[in-house]
Amino acid sequence: MTAVVTTEGLGKRYRTKWALSDCTLSIPAGHVVGLVGPNGAGKTTLLNLATGLLAPSAGTIEVLGGRPAAGPAQLAKVGYLAQDAPVYAGLSVADHLKLGVRLNPGWDADLARDRVTRLDLDPRQKAGSLSGGQRAQLALTMATSKRPELLILDEPVAALDPLARRDFLSDLMETVAEQEVSVVLSSHLISDLERVCDYLIVLIASRVRVAGPVDELLSTHYLLAGPRRDPARLPAGQEVISASHTDVQSTLLVRTADRILDPAWTVSEISLEDLVLAYLSQDKPKRDPHRRQPHLRQRPHLEVQK
Amino acid sequence: MIEFHLSGRSGVAPYLQLIQQVRQALRLGLLREGDQLPKVKDVAAGLAINPNTVLKAYRELEYEGLVAARPGIGTFVTGTLGGGPSLAAHEPLRRDLRRWLAKARTAGLDEESIEALFASTFHESAEEGIA
Numbered sequence: 001m002t003a004v005v006t007t008e009g010l011g012k013r014y015r016t017k018w019a020l021s022d023c024t025l026s027i028p029a030g031h032v033v034g035l036v037g038p039n040g041a042g043k044t045t046l047l048n049l050a051t052g053l054l055a056p057s058a059g060t061i062e063v064l065g066g067r068p069a070a071g072p073a074q075l076a077k078v079g080y081l082a083q084d085a086p087v088y089a090g091l092s093v094a095d096h097l098k099l100g101v102r103l104n105p106g107w108d109a110d111l112a113r114d115r116v117t118r119l120d121l122d123p124r125q126k127a128g129s130l131s132g133g134q135r136a137q138l139a140l141t142m143a144t145s146k147r148p149e150l151l152i153l154d155e156p157v158a159a160l161d162p163l164a165r166r167d168f169l170s171d172l173m174e175t176v177a178e179q180e181v182s183v184v185l186s187s188h189l190i191s192d193l194e195r196v197c198d199y200l201i202v203l204i205a206s207r208v209r210v211a212g213p214v215d216e217l218l219s220t221h222y223l224l225a226g227p228r229r230d231p232a233r234l235p236a237g238q239e240v241i242s243a244s245h246t247d248v249q250s251t252l253l254v255r256t257a258d259r260i261l262d263p264a265w266t267v268s269e270i271s272l273e274d275l276v277l278a279y280l281s282q283d284k285p286k287r288d289p290h291r292r293q294p295h296l297r298q299r300p301h302l303e304v305q306k
Numbered sequence: 307m308i309e310f311h312l313s314g315r316s317g318v319a320p321y322l323q324l325i326q327q328v329r330q331a332l333r334l335g336l337l338r339e340g341d342q343l344p345k346v347k348d349v350a351a352g353l354a355i356n357p358n359t360v361l362k363a364y365r366e367l368e369y370e371g372l373v374a375a376r377p378g379i380g381t382f383v384t385g386t387l388g389g390g391p392s393l394a395a396h397e398p399l400r401r402d403l404r405r406w407l408a409k410a411r412t413a414g415l416d417e418e419s420i421e422a423l424f425a426s427t428f429h430e431s432a433e434e435g436i437a
Contacts, residue, residue, distance in 0.1 A: 174351035176356070
């Protein structure tokens, strides 16, 4: 498996505070990778380090086999869409495309023009007067028309209304189908990730808590409900991600590569959202020990929009 | 050409939903041999889903011998499911089922009981078929 991003003990310090520390991970090529985690986990810092906008305070990071922003060739390989889809408010849509030609050696002018036409953007309009959705689409046009090998998107749809979000993701998926580009995107919107991502990384406090192909993750996690039982007495190979008990019943979310054979359990499959929430709630102190399904109820730092 | 849709509440993985829809269309005669399936790019854009999900569904269908990919052109239907002779058997079977349903209602079963009885009998006989 080739990697688009590899980090080893990566850290970034602002004065005395570490925004990311001792982060070691590998992001595989050829996927749309979802990066999720609570606020403050270091997602944006990690993405900024990958683009070279930030320099590491500790450790190493390699992107597509090179040092981030090491030179024009490296810059041309990575497309980046920062939070809130920044564009130049005073420049028109056409000006943006002209800028793209001047700044990017591999700029695909035909692709850029086609996209602007297809998106129904008026080339003369100033970017500052575009709607949020149009601005995001223009920013995505800038990032994809340079024909990058890796596209990094930081919370690309967080600020968009549901329709604009859908248009943006549909546009992104079409781009992925056409260009064979690897994508890394961070998001809080797990229901979106479930459709567009085929690989997931859950980052909690700079550490990778779980990572893998989405299909594989979903087929190895189960929700078990049955008579009360000590989780320590489960068969080897069943890792308990979250557990809750009443006086008579136990509800467990387990990870296992094997089938669940014990007939005492009622076994259900789980959604990606349940899976992510279970991992995110793991590190939270439980307020109420009798709460029945903490992983479904506690939603720290998470905004779930359908 | 058929159009795919995805249900977010069914709990069925998206690629399986696509496979089910193709099989359903084959069974109902909406897709016939030689018909083209929607292009991967169009499905990905239309449903805002990962193109790999669509590819996975198409590969699975290809493995089942129902479709074949022609590189650079598209994916085409090559097999059939329950078309032809068995379609003709549908009508008499439907009549029998209607008669059975009428009997069940006369016996005082409500909708849910009828569905439960059908589902459990169906599963029993399917298991016997496997064993």
